[in-house]
Amino acid sequence: EDQVTQSPEALRLQEGESSSLNCSYTVSGLRGLFWYRQDPGKGPEFLFTLYSAGEEKEKERLKATLTKKESFLHITAPKPEDSATYLCAVQTSGGSYIPTFGRGTSLIVHP
């Protein structure tokens, strides 16, 4: 059974304090790993797709990396507007390409 585990469940940072969120996965035949941002009361917003180990993607203060067992979402010098829940999902090459979501990391950045 495919499993996706995100850690920590919650993270509090001071503005400018860089950190990383983790998404570890146990799947057979990874087709893609996705990161989403979800603001309170809204639907998740797509950030990145990573397809193979060693791949990296960047967007503003966010950088996503991928290994064979986990992905990291690095947040450099975060600002209060980066506060949100960050979701990870993995999609395997078998079946109908249905992604499995992790439970998310709630990030709060204090000014």
Place this chain on the structure above:
Amino acid sequence: NAGVTQTPKFQVLKTGQSMTLQCAQDMNHEYMSWYRQDPGMGLRLIHYSVGAGITDQGEVPNGYNVSRSTTEDFPLRLLSAAPSQTSVYFCATRNGEGVGYTFGSGTRLTVV
């Protein structure tokens, strides 16, 4: 270009009532799906469709019905609402395999 539109945004139902959650997209995406999101449980797939006339069950399909008569619309029907169906429901679409979803803004449903 509205993306994915869900209606209503909020709904309160009494146990046993039925209702339909609407999802419409204007991106011509073949793949559409319904998720529910509960605290501590993450997003769980209810039903999905890979094109008009084709639907299939996800992880938690019991108590829900779907149909897909057009590319644009994918309604979710609650047959006889139960308190356990209190949740936030999201419709999500994607354009092909191995790509990210576009989510709607959600419907917050409370069953009393």
